[in-house]
Amino acid sequence: MLKRLLIISLLAMFVLSCSGRRPKETMSAKERLTYAMKKFKNGDYLDAKTEFRVIVLNFPGQSVVDTAQFYLAECHLKMKEYILAAAEYEKLIRMFPASKFTDDAQYKIGYANYELSPKYSLDQTYTLKAIDELQRFAEEYPTSDLVNEANKLMLKCREKLAKKEYKTGELYRKMSYYEAAILYFESVLSNYYDTDYAEDAQFWLAECLRKDRDYGRAVEEYAKYLQKYPNSNRKSQVQALLKDAQRSKEATGTSSDGMKEETASN
16 A cells, blocks of 8 residues: 555656656757747746747747747736836847837837826826837838727827826916916817817817907917817807907907007007
8 A cells, every 4th residue: 555655656746747847958949939839828928938038048040039039028018017028029129120020019019118108197208108109110010900009009198198288287277377277278289189188178278368368369269169169068158258258359459469459540
């Protein structure tokens, strides 16, 4: 009985040692890549990352090195190590510009920076970087299947930047610092006209101008609002505000630049 248990234990140890055995040093680059890809597909990104790095470092010039470099970056991405992932994708593009993976790598540089982008109230360096990299991807690979995804990510980034500008303008407006608020609402309309914040920015720009007694420009901006958003639920309100601004403009004799209009006798 004791002998039988000893044999079973030895067999179990042998099976365990085989299952955890590392690839032999004599493996070719292709064999090692196959081993690494198996690890990757099984979700063992930590071990796969090590194996892909070994291929990149130990088999320079081999045809599979660009594949290993790409999947090395993919491992970092899967592990949410976005800064490292972006760096490895950049290395692929720099070292293997003719690789079949360069288009995906360029997209994923943008995607990694998108994932690094914080909430709107914080520094938006990564958001701007994401837009730059995704735009580069869309321009260099216009026929890629990922272009639509890149455009969606860029719009999300622009929405975040628009929100930051809009919320700053809103803060100044509530504090009655109308001149500062006007600058931020104008920035939204100039740079992020295609975002969800454009309509509100247009309305509050006109309102801030009216409250700042720049009636000439207020009239222009209310008119723009009605032209851009004819079906807005604010339509009646804006029409009434436009009339009020027009009356104030006539009463004060101001032009669209806020200056007193010269009389005919002058």
